[in-house]
Amino acid sequence: MSYWQRLSFFIILDSCIVLTALVISEFLVRADIMLFSMPTILSSLAILLGYFLSSMKLKLYKKAWEYASIGELVIIFKVVSLSILPALLLQQIFVQDIYARLLAVTWLLEMMLIGGSRFVWRLYRDSILLKPTDKKKTLIIGAGSAGTMVARQLLKNKTSDLLPVAFIDDNAKKHQLDILGIPVIGGVKQIEHIVKELKIENIIISIPSLSRKELNIIFQECAKTKANTKILPMLEDLVTGKVSVSQFRDVRVEDLLGRDPVDMNMESITDCVANKVVLVTGAGGSIGSEISRQVAQFSPSQIILLGHGENSIYAIELELKESFKNNPVDFVTEIADVQDAQKMMVLTKKYKPDVIYHAAAHKHVPLMERNPEEAVKNNIIGTMNIARAAEWNSVKTFVMVSTDKAVNPTSVMGASKKLAEMIIQGMDKSSKTKFVAVRFGNVLGSRGSVIPLFKKQIEKGGPVTITHPDMVRYFMTIPEASRLVMQAGALANGGEVFVLDMGDPVRIVDLAKNLIKLSGNTLEEIGLEFTGVRPGEKLFEELLKAEEVHDRQIYPKIYIGKTATLYLPEIEEIIATFADLDRDTLKEKLLNLANRNNNIMHSKQVMSVSS
Numbered sequence: 001m002s003y004w005q006r007l008s009f010f011i012i013l014d015s016c017i018v019l020t021a022l023v024i025s026e027f028l029v030r031a032d033i034m035l036f037s038m039p040t041i042l043s044s045l046a047i048l049l050g051y052f053l054s055s056m057k058l059k060l061y062k063k064a065w066e067y068a069s070i071g072e073l074v075i076i077f078k079v080v081s082l083s084i085l086p087a088l089l090l091q092q093i094f095v096q097d098i099y100a101r102l103l104a105v106t107w108l109l110e111m112m113l114i115g116g117s118r119f120v121w122r123l124y125r126d127s128i129l130l131k132p133t134d135k136k137k138t139l140i141i142g143a144g145s146a147g148t149m150v151a152r153q154l155l156k157n158k159t160s161d162l163l164p165v166a167f168i169d170d171n172a173k174k175h176q177l178d179i180l181g182i183p184v185i186g187g188v189k190q191i192e193h194i195v196k197e198l199k200i201e202n203i204i205i206s207i208p209s210l211s212r213k214e215l216n217i218i219f220q221e222c223a224k225t226k227a228n229t230k231i232l233p234m235l236e237d238l239v240t241g242k243v244s245v246s247q248f249r250d251v252r253v254e255d256l257l258g259r260d261p262v263d264m265n266m267e268s269i270t271d272c273v274a275n276k277v278v279l280v281t282g283a284g285g286s287i288g289s290e291i292s293r294q295v296a297q298f299s300p301s302q303i304i305l306l307g308h309g310e311n312s313i314y315a316i317e318l319e320l321k322e323s324f325k326n327n328p329v330d331f332v333t334e335i336a337d338v339q340d341a342q343k344m345m346v347l348t349k350k351y352k353p354d355v356i357y358h359a360a361a362h363k364h365v366p367l368m369e370r371n372p373e374e375a376v377k378n379n380i381i382g383t384m385n386i387a388r389a390a391e392w393n394s395v396k397t398f399v400m401v402s403t404d405k406a407v408n409p410t411s412v413m414g415a416s417k418k419l420a421e422m423i424i425q426g427m428d429k430s431s432k433t434k435f436v437a438v439r440f441g442n443v444l445g446s447r448g449s450v451i452p453l454f455k456k457q458i459e460k461g462g463p464v465t466i467t468h469p470d471m472v473r474y475f476m477t478i479p480e481a482s483r484l485v486m487q488a489g490a491l492a493n494g495g496e497v498f499v500l501d502m503g504d505p506v507r508i509v510d511l512a513k514n515l516i517k518l519s520g521n522t523l524e525e526i527g528l529e530f531t532g533v534r535p536g537e538k539l540f541e542e543l544l545k546a547e548e549v550h551d552r553q554i555y556p557k558i559y560i561g562k563t564a565t566l567y568l569p570e571i572e573e574i575i576a577t578f579a580d581l582d583r584d585t586l587k588e589k590l591l592n593l594a595n596r597n598n599n600i601m602h603s604k605q606v607m608s609v610s611s
Contacts, residue, residue, distance in 0.1 A: 011052070013117060018047055018083070021109035025102050046090045047106070051083035073115060080110045135163035139191070139200045139227070141218060142207035143169035143184045146232060150206045151180050162202055166194065188221055195225040206232040223517045268490035270298050272355060272397065279304040279353035281338055281386055282360030284312025287401055289319075290482040291357050296320055302330040304351050307360070308337050338382030341389075348389035355489055356390050358383060359401045361417070368413040369535045372586045376578045379416035380571065384423050391431045399489040400424050402437040402497070408595065411535075412587055415594035419574075422566045425495050434494035438485050439561075441505075442473050454512055458519045462526035464512045467533050472505040487558065497561035567593055 022044055054060075058075050084107050138154065140147045151164040167184040168191060169175075174184045186194055194200065203222050205215070215231075222229040278295050282288035283305035289312070292303055303320070307313040317333050324331075332351070336343045338360045348356075361379050362368055368375040383400060390398045402421055405414030421437045428435035442450070450473075457464045488498040509528070516526045570593050578586055 014051065014055075014114060015048060017113045017117065018051055018110060019044060021106050021113060022047065024109055025105040028105055046086035047083050047110075050086040051079060051110075054079045054082035072118065076115050076118065077111065080107060080114065083110070135161050136201040137165045137199060138162040138202040138204060139166050139168060139195060139198070140164050140182075141168045141188070141191070141203060141205045141222075143167040143171070143174050143179055144207065146208050147206040148179055150204060150232065151182055155180065162204075165198055165200070168194065188218055191218075191221040192224045195227050200225070200227050203227045203229045204232065205229065208232060219514070223514070265487065265490065269486050272490040273298040273300050273486070276300050276354035277302045277304070277351055279306060279348070279351060279356045281306045281356070281358045282401075283307045284309050284316055285359060286478055287481060287485075288357070288359035289316045290478045291359060291485055292316060292320060293323070294479065294482045294486055295357070296324050296327070296329055296331075299327060300329060302332060302351070304332045304334055304347070304353065306334045306336055306347065308335070310335050338386050339377050341381075341385040344385045344389040345392065348386075348393040348395065352393060353390075353395055355397045355399070356386065356395055357399050357401070357485055357489070358386055359485075360386075361401065361420075363403070363413060365405070365411045365413050366534050368416070369411060369587070370583075372412045372416075372583055372590060373578055375412045375416040376574065376586070376590070379413070380419050380423070381575055383420040384575070387424050387427055387435065390435075391427060391433050395433050397489045397492055398424065398433055398435045399485055399492070400435070400437040401485055402439045404439055404441045406439060406594075409591065412590055415590040418594040419567075419571050419590070421497060422568065423571060425497075426566045426568045428495040434492045436488055436492040436494065436496045436498060438488045438498045440476055440481050440484060440499075442475050450508065450511070451515065454515050455519075458516060458521065458526055462516075462521075463529040464516065464526060465529050465531050466508055466512055467531055469509055469530060471508040471533075473508060475506050475511075484558070491558075499559045499561055565596070567596060 058079055060075055060079050084103050087103055140150055147167060147169075151167075154160050154162050154164050164182050167174075167179060167182055168186060168188060169184055170187040172187070175186065177184050191203070195203070203225070205218060205222075207214075210218070219229065273295055278300045280288050280292050280295070280303065283292050284307035288307065292305060295303060305313055305317055305320075313333050313335060317331055320329075320331050334347055336347060338344060338358075360382060362375055387398060387400075389395075400420065403414065403417050405411060406418040406421060407414075409415040409418050424435040424437060427433075454464050484498070488496075491498070512528060513523060516523055519526075574586075574589055574593065581589070
């Protein structure tokens with residue numbers, strides 16, 4: 001039906017309703033029907049005129065009544081009320097009397113008949129045309145505005161195979177109430193029982209304001225059931241119209257791990273990066289590529305993407321040029337190895353970067369245990385090469401990406417990163433360049449992360465292998481880690497080791513169980529297998545040693561470590577002699593030097609006790 005056909009239909013319908021309401025009012029008030037009396041004729045004309053004028057003014061005839069709600073009912077109330085006013089005025093002028101009871105009854109009948117005529121189609125549509133047949137019973141967690149929005153859209157959506165049958169909410173005041181005809185029947189702790197009782201097949205988490213910790217609690221309750229668990233899209237995606245409220249997504253491990261993101265000081269980062277030349281080493285890696293993406297958002301004049309692997313550098317170049325094709329950022333690629341001191345010097349002199357983000361490193365713990373000489377060449381010598389090039393060419397800020405494994409290191413990788421930190425802290429003392437390091441724990445989705453390994457094992461049917469049941473790690477997302485690196489560069493005075501408060505560590509066993517559940521499998525189907533701690537691994541990681549910790553935060557949830565004792569001559573000796581050492585000897589030298597402070601403190605404690 002076209003708009004003009006609808007308009008004609010409703011004008012005729014409403015005219016009949018208004019006149020019928022007047023006739024019935026006459027009969028109810030006076031027990032008589034006087035169709036041709038002067039008050040009746042005047043009232044009819046006045047009410048019809050007032051009704052149609054106010055309807056046009058308030059756009060009553062432009063409403064889609066199949067989606068009518070309280071807003072449309074309020075408009076009907078206004079239109080009917082305004083239609084009575086001309087009748088009052090004409091009765092006072094021409095009859096010198098106001099038939100208040102007659103107009104009051106007419107108003108009530110108009111509200112009932114006009115409102116009913118509009119909403120009867122929605123009732124018919126919802127109860128007959130859209131009556132669910134083979135839809136899957138769905139439990140909605142969250143009886144707030146988002147949950148109500150989800151339920152309303154599911155009830156209206158013909159194509160959706162989900163039927164909301166109940167709400168879950170921890171607000172006890174909502175329990176036993178109905179929302180859109182759907183009962184609120186309990187709190188989060190009752191999810192398992194409710195799913196079994198109502199034979200729920202799907203669960204939708206619809207609380208956009210949830211913290212990761214709260215979401216984890218809810219998900220653990222959902223994981224006790226066999227129902228398929230989905231989550232509402234991000235609130236900003238709904239508001240901007242990127243996705244519909246019915247486009248639910250799977251819960252991801254990133255939703256459950258790590259901590260709530262820290263808001264960064266965008267103004268200080270902009271001052272550090274905007275219209276500047278930025279060089280990123282290891283730009284093809286998971287951290288380096290994300291740093292490049294984040295930096296590009298702040299409109300630097302040029303980003304030099306430096307890396308050893310041509311395929312990864314080519315991939316990030318294509319991605320950035322496509323993503324930022326409307327931005328005046330010049331993306332330049334350089335295939336080079338940070339172990340090549342001369343090439344680092346040439347490139348730094350050529351581009352004269354204002355900021356260097358040094359993300360190139362070997363990070364795989366077991367591989368570096370078996371190849372300690374490569375850790376020395378890449379993590380120590382490579383860092384020294386690019387740092388010296390930065391100092392020689394007056395780079396303003398040099399930010400090194402470090403790791404929590406540099407604290408009390410038990411692995412070659414951790415020891416090499418600890419010694420690399422010492423190198424840049426030592427250079428900061430005599431250089432105009434501001435040298436800083438940033439430590440953080442494991443990043444979700446990086447090449448060396450345990451998560452891709454677990455996913456592959458689950459895809460093959462298991463078992464998922466874990467080194468130790470008590471193994472714990474800190475986790476954060478790659479974008480968070482990259483923003484922290486940028487924030488460190490913006491806050492740097494020189495010589496600092498920045499550390500992010502990463503919240504509570506995560507048990508790897510719990511991580512594996514969550515991944516199994518998220519994959520749609522059960523723990524019994526996949527299974528867990530403990531293989532023993534690998535060489536160089538620790539059961540838990542630290543972010544700062546006790547003697548490194550400053551009491552104050554430099555920025556919300558960002559700490560600065562104190563400068564430790566620097567053993568620069570000893571590092572130079574390792575660099576000069578490592579090629580002549582066997583692997584076991586080299587490993588021992590690296591670990592002893594990186595932990596020398598700990599050994600000295602331990603010796604002092606022993607002497608104190610013995611005395």
